[in-house]
Amino acid sequence: MRFRSHMDIALEEARAAAARGEVPVGAVVADASGRPIARAGNRTREMNDPTAHAEMLAIRAACAALGSERLTGCALWVTLEPCPMCAAAISFARIARLHYGAADPKSGGVAQGARVFSHPQCHHRPELFDGIAAAEAEALLSRFFAGLREGPAGREK
Amino acid sequence: MRFRSHMDIALEEARAAAARGEVPVGAVVADASGRPIARAGNRTREMNDPTAHAEMLAIRAACAALGSERLTGCALWVTLEPCPMCAAAISFARIARLHYGAADPKSGGVAQGARVFSHPQCHHRPELFDGIAAAEAEALLSRFFAGLREGPAGREK
Numbered sequence: 378m379r380f381r382s383h384m385d386i387a388l389e390e391a392r393a394a395a396a397r398g399e400v401p402v403g404a405v406v407a408d409a410s411g412r413p414i415a416r417a418g419n420r421t422r423e424m425n426d427p428t429a430h431a432e433m434l435a436i437r438a439a440c441a442a443l444g445s446e447r448l449t450g451c452a453l454w455v456t457l458e459p460c461p462m463c464a465a466a467i468s469f470a471r472i473a474r475l476h477y478g479a480a481d482p483k484s485g486g487v488a489q490g491a492r493v494f495s496h497p498q499c500h501h502r503p504e505l506f507d508g509i510a511a512a513e514a515e516a517l518l519s520r521f522f523a524g525l526r527e528g529p530a531g532r533e534k
Numbered sequence: 535m536r537f538r539s540h541m542d543i544a545l546e547e548a549r550a551a552a553a554r555g556e557v558p559v560g561a562v563v564a565d566a567s568g569r570p571i572a573r574a575g576n577r578t579r580e581m582n583d584p585t586a587h588a589e590m591l592a593i594r595a596a597c598a599a600l601g602s603e604r605l606t607g608c609a610l611w612v613t614l615e616p617c618p619m620c621a622a623a624i625s626f627a628r629i630a631r632l633h634y635g636a637a638d639p640k641s642g643g644v645a646q647g648a649r650v651f652s653h654p655q656c657h658h659r660p661e662l663f664d665g666i667a668a669a670e671a672e673a674l675l676s677r678f679f680a681g682l683r684e685g686p687a688g689r690e691k
């Protein structure tokens with residue numbers, strides 16, 4: 378049996394988010410040894426909380442698990458390029474490595490737009506790995522938004 | 535008796551945060567009629583949560599109060615220029631007006647650094663009012679950080 382990668386778990390969370398009617402984005406936090414300590418998918422609609430992006434929920438859960446507001450040495454996997462909110466939270470949490478899937482030209486805040494890690498006001502920059510399982514992450518998002526266009530009125534992430 | 539302004543309430547939350555050993559920043563959300571519906575101060579240390587900035591807690595509480603992930607027509611008052619995380623959350627929540635006190639050259643994300651509202655990846659920009667009660671907000675922060683330098687080891691916001 379192939380060991381499931383962290384991004385496989387994040388994709389599983391993204392698919393579960395889609396099944397709940399949420400924009401399909403999933404995230405996983407692993408500790409310095411590689412052990413997953415938190416996983417989450419988007420829950421903005423269910424929780425009536427615009428901050429309940431997958432990354433935010435995973436970071437908050439990981440901090441709760443470790444009893445610390447810093448995740449020093451930890452890594453985060455997320456299926457979509459983080460928005461500026463999540464990118465700044467990743468920096469505050471002192472995440473060591475950020476791995477993401479699809480680029481997000483519309484709302485991303487890492488490689489475009491606000492480019493949160495690229496300013497002197499950002500005091501911790503994770504090591505970046507992009508494009509991981511990007512095709513699968515993009516396909517999930519495309520199917521979700523195509524379904525919204527065909528079905529009831531949708532909303533963006 | 536003078537009616538307390540929203541920024542007075544935010545400053546009260548900032549002072550309460552300082553008394554808890556948190557970086558003194560406070561925030562208030564008011565609905566379209568001007569009625570305060572949520573107020574909060576920083577609780578990152580207490581909650582072991584790097585996302586628990588005053589603005590985030592106030593937005594999440596206001597969304598919970600209204601049962602909506604959008605705060606359309608609402609206004610936010612905060613004693614310090616929001617960081618990129620909070621600025622993006624303000625945009626996602628569709629806050630109509632953002633009033634803030636002191637500028638934050640070190641970590642701000644509105645008028646400097648990431649300038650979250652200034653990119654096409656930002657899909658809602660609040661009307662901005664800055665410099666409100668800035669001297670008092672700055673004095674609170676200066677006293678807090680001076681105390682940290684004299685006392686036990688501190689930490690940034």
